[in-house]
Amino acid sequence: MYDDLPTPAVVAELDPIEANIRTMVAANARYGLKVRPHIKPHKSVFLTRLELELGCQGITCAKLGEAEVMAAAGFTDILIAFPLIGEDKMTRLARLTDQAQILTIVNSVAGARQLAQTGQSTGRPIRTLIELDGGIRRGGIQPLAPAVAFARAIHDLQGLQIVGLMYYGGTIYNEDSLEGFERVARLEQQAVTATARLLSDEGLDMGILSGGNSFAAKMPHCLAGLTEVRPGNFIFNDCNQLFAGMATEAQCSLRVVATVVCLVDSCHAIIDAGSKTLTTDLCAKHPGYGAVVGRPDICLTKLNEEHGFIESRQPLGLEIGDKIAIIPNHACVVPNLADEIYGIRNNQVERLIRIEARGMNR
């Protein structure tokens, strides 16, 4: 079905993408949650616009550079979910607040001081969420009392406006069952809402309670009381979602199309997609470097930079020149390696999707 594409090609199937967005928005709306999608998996203006057209509200960027691209494209409600540190970042942040409604996060007094100074210099306080640790110790403040102490310590800084809490529950990806995912999502709900209540008791109102990563946002019944979720991966899904039971193969909309370029023996062959297309990211719940669509017998056992090694216990039945489609282990890192990806509908290339924020990691 992808026979006419030059390979390796990254393709995005538009029908499941639209369905994935609609499903996410509708499911969260039932529990009063907005969806503020993380644009890091696709880094594309077209797909960001599609997310907003289909009901998402605001966007999340991983880095200032991504936010700059999205602000230049006209998006006005942007959360930069990374602690901004350093003079060059402050200069750019100040400039960005001219263009869009920027929200960022803070998890240190040193960082808060830098943001405050920036807000003072522009005369527009920097709107900030306090980052709570969701268990992976990535720098967030511990929920409850430590978060209250932190909020007190930075709350009076001129130029800084604390408007809410942000939580990233990364431990959910270590779980092995739906029960486990739900349990971790409920812990998130409790940590965020209980911390917000404590802060409210102090007279500090947290208007934005932002949580819900790509697994948790699929179980909004566990997140009631938060105001928004920030899933990213949901528009594509990948092996991490598929083999955790959090997506069906039909919902996995991102594929890498590769050509068989060598037959090693009846059970081993080489394709023209390697780590520079798929990355070396692994999936804890599935062996190899991706899943071959329609061929569960095939394992992508090894990647060199431009070569992929595939094998099966049964004869592959592939010829040189044949194409295979691979669901990546981790969709969020694949478009970042391309300048553009193919937007496909009904087996046709409907459009080339530019990856405008590719490589914008500063």
Added chain:
Amino acid sequence: MYDDLPTPAVVAELDPIEANIRTMVAANARYGLKVRPHIKPHKSVFLTRLELELGCQGITCAKLGEAEVMAAAGFTDILIAFPLIGEDKMTRLARLTDQAQILTIVNSVAGARQLAQTGQSTGRPIRTLIELDGGIRRGGIQPLAPAVAFARAIHDLQGLQIVGLMYYGGTIYNEDSLEGFERVARLEQQAVTATARLLSDEGLDMGILSGGNSFAAKMPHCLAGLTEVRPGNFIFNDCNQLFAGMATEAQCSLRVVATVVCLVDSCHAIIDAGSKTLTTDLCAKHPGYGAVVGRPDICLTKLNEEHGFIESRQPLGLEIGDKIAIIPNHACVVPNLADEIYGIRNNQVERLIRIEARGMNR
């Protein structure tokens, strides 16, 4: 020393780069070997030009797309070290032979027929090396009798000109000692030269005997009889070279500069470089995702896309805003993630180096 760079920044130290090139060229010249550098680690026109100015002869590209970039920049002697398969590749190959002296590889009769047809259509036979398997079963033909049989099978194809052999001895990276590296390099030398002798007995003269990957090319005393080596990594080096004893830290010229953005506790911190800067490639001989220059106590234990997790058994002694320099595990995949990297000499940015062939994996 990298204090003024916006981070994460990829920097290339120009003095060791020049020394690394000169050393490689001089060492191989003593054994009659040309250096045809693989441009995949840097993908840069500037660094390709530097390699040729300092004595390299011809270049190696991993993919047709890289070769197109380099031909457009005026380089005229290009080996595409990947089996080209498919109509779109043949059309582009034909176009490319208008611009430069192109050499490619073949390891299947099906592939040979496609190349032959292309050569016929342009009236210029495609100059081709037979790819020999160097032990990693990446599609090359087995040395000795199988290679002779293969050469016979394709030799009479109109439009194809077999001009030599190419060998990639990838098993060398599994070895643990200099003795092991030398042993594998000698096996390469024997396989290539013995196969060439057998072919010569058949009246098939192999003018180009191309071998010598990034480890083997550092021991040209083991490769006498080959005509050229194709190291790539040598201009940068990395943890794979450093912890195998094949490079000193001073010879590791590629670094990723990152900023400490969170202090988790006295022994744990977060930096602003993650897998979208460093990749998730591991190093078999060193734990973690890179080596922090001057701080062997620090381990880069985990990467999220934009966050790096560092830890030490002793207090880190770092402040928010401090910068660290990281030698990547695998240099060949890092510049590919950037549009440009900083060329540094004497602690100054001497130039921005564009990565023109970034992402050119088709």
